[in-house]
Amino acid sequence: MTGLDRTVVVGVSAAGLTAAETLRREGYTGRLTLVGAEPHLPYDRPPLSKQILRGSWTPDRVALRREDALAALDAEWLLGQAAAGLDVAARTVTLDGGQLLGYDGLVIATGVAPRSLPQGHELAGVHLLRTLDDALALREGLLSAGSVVIVGAGFLGAEAASVARELGADVTLVDPLPAPMIRQLGAQVAGLVTQLHTRHGVRVRTRTGVRRLAGENGRVVGVHLDDGSLVPADLVLVAVGSAPAVGWLGGSGLPLGDGVECDALCRAAPGVVAAGDVASWHHPDLGRLRVEHRMNATEQGTAAALTLLGGGRPFAPVPYFWTDQYDVKIQAYGVTRQEAEFRVVAGHPDEGRFAALYGARGRVVGALSWNMPREARALRPYVAEHVPWEEAPAGDPHPVSTA
Ligand SMILES: Cc1cc2nc3c(=O)[nH]c(=O)nc-3n(C[C@H](O)[C@H](O)[C@H](O)COP(=O)(O)OP(=O)(O)OC[C@H]3O[C@@H](n4cnc5c(N)ncnc54)[C@H](O)[C@@H]3O)c2cc1C
Numbered sequence: 001m002t003g004l005d006r007t008v009v010v011g012v013s014a015a016g017l018t019a020a021e022t023l024r025r026e027g028y029t030g031r032l033t034l035v036g037a038e039p040h041l042p043y044d045r046p047p048l049s050k051q052i053l054r055g056s057w058t059p060d061r062v063a064l065r066r067e068d069a070l071a072a073l074d075a076e077w078l079l080g081q082a083a084a085g086l087d088v089a090a091r092t093v094t095l096d097g098g099q100l101l102g103y104d105g106l107v108i109a110t111g112v113a114p115r116s117l118p119q120g121h122e123l124a125g126v127h128l129l130r131t132l133d134d135a136l137a138l139r140e141g142l143l144s145a146g147s148v149v150i151v152g153a154g155f156l157g158a159e160a161a162s163v164a165r166e167l168g169a170d171v172t173l174v175d176p177l178p179a180p181m182i183r184q185l186g187a188q189v190a191g192l193v194t195q196l197h198t199r200h201g202v203r204v205r206t207r208t209g210v211r212r213l214a215g216e217n218g219r220v221v222g223v224h225l226d227d228g229s230l231v232p233a234d235l236v237l238v239a240v241g242s243a244p245a246v247g248w249l250g251g252s253g254l255p256l257g258d259g260v261e262c263d264a265l266c267r268a269a270p271g272v273v274a275a276g277d278v279a280s281w282h283h284p285d286l287g288r289l290r291v292e293h294r295m296n297a298t299e300q301g302t303a304a305a306l307t308l309l310g311g312g313r314p315f316a317p318v319p320y321f322w323t324d325q326y327d328v329k330i331q332a333y334g335v336t337r338q339e340a341e342f343r344v345v346a347g348h349p350d351e352g353r354f355a356a357l358y359g360a361r362g363r364v365v366g367a368l369s370w371n372m373p374r375e376a377r378a379l380r381p382y383v384a385e386h387v388p389w390e391e392a393p394a395g396d397p398h399p400v401s402t403a
Pocket of ligand 1: 012014015036037038044048049081082084110112129276277291295297321322323
């Protein structure tokens with residue numbers, strides 16, 4: 001063991017909690033302090049835009065652990081308190097209430113915060129979606145909303161659009177890019193996502209941004225688009241991406257770029273590691289990377305804690321995410337972006353289920369399944385092993401028209 005005696009974890013969600021659990025599992029017996037800005041015990045975010053929004057789960061089901069498992073961590077919990085500053089040389093974290101916490105090991109796991117529009121958030125009926133409280137407020141709003149505009153067609157916006165339709169709202173999904181989720185899935189699959197939403201009655205307004213939100217008597221009533229049109233709305237969800245929650249690290253001397261910049265072992269400074277959505281690290285195969293997905297938060301929380309204990313190894317996961325929209329589950333491994341080559345290797349989009357590979361520079365770089373989870377798992381090794389494109393399963397490179 002490393003002589004670690006006093007560890008502070010800032011941000012107690014998927015990444016921070018996993019790091020804390022890993023420390024204890026690996027035999028760390030020193031003091032453990034968990035600092036979380038939210039008042040809630042650790043909970044899971046993916047259900048917020050799915051089961052919680054739909055109302056099929058009560059809020060208690062999103063808890064990441066039972067209370068007895070949390071108690072077994074033998075940690076000091078400082079919830080509802082945000083870290084406000086870090087002094088790397090003195091090895092102290094300052095909380096927003098002024099309290100100073102010394103550490104010899106620090107895990108930074110503060111995640112991301114949703115981006116806002118430049119104007120309009122003061123209006124009633126305008127929502128963001130990141131926390132449990134956000135999700136409950138959004139659900140409440142959706143239950144009485146007739147017309148809903150969702151600004152931003154990334155995975156959050158697209159998931160929320162599908163639930164809003166299920167709840168009976170009239171939904172418009174707006175994005176300046178050519179198709180929903182095109183950045184995550186590439187043009188071909190994004191074209192299918194457009195079709196999926198259109199089939200379910202969503203008006204997909206792509207290639208146009210938002211000029212401003214329109215309000216009357218303090219309530220949102222519509223959205224002015226860049227193309228000059230006005231879309232009426234009594235609820236607007238702004239889902240235009242997020243930014244790493246690093247405001248509290250300004251002046252700390254930590255390298256901050258797109259998040260906390262770490263080396264391959266998730267190390268940002270002596271005694272300081274970062275994990276989850278906030279961490280940008282050097283992936284041995286993929287270069288500098290920051291991943292905003294749930295499985296990565298857990299895997300990197302483990303990796304970062306092992307580094308703190310002196311047993312770290314380069315963190316080299318195969319990135320993975322999933323999204324649920326209507327009756328479709330999409331799962332993706334590796335790099336499934338636009339510039340990659342693409343071919344369907346099982347099923348067919350017309351059948352509502354298929355699996356596909358993405359290639360770049362002559363190798364397989366990604367795999368995706370659309371309602372074919374077993375195939376996704378079967379294709380993962382091609383991604384993990386960077387199999388040459390011509391040795392990978394053959395299939396149809398043009399199964400759908402591009403978006
Ligand atoms: C609605 C929603 C749906 C999602 N669905 C999916 C999905 O289907 N599939 C998927 O792969 N991923 C999904 N994700 C992404 C996934 O939830 C995240 O990747 C994951 O939560 C990241 O975990 P984290 O611990 O790094 O950060 P977070 O979960 O963001 O936790 C960070 C915590 O740190 C706290 N914090 C921030 N600043 C401070 C501070 N200064 N001091 C103290 N505490 C602080 C925050 O309050 C927060 O509790 C979804 C995310 C959201 C919001």
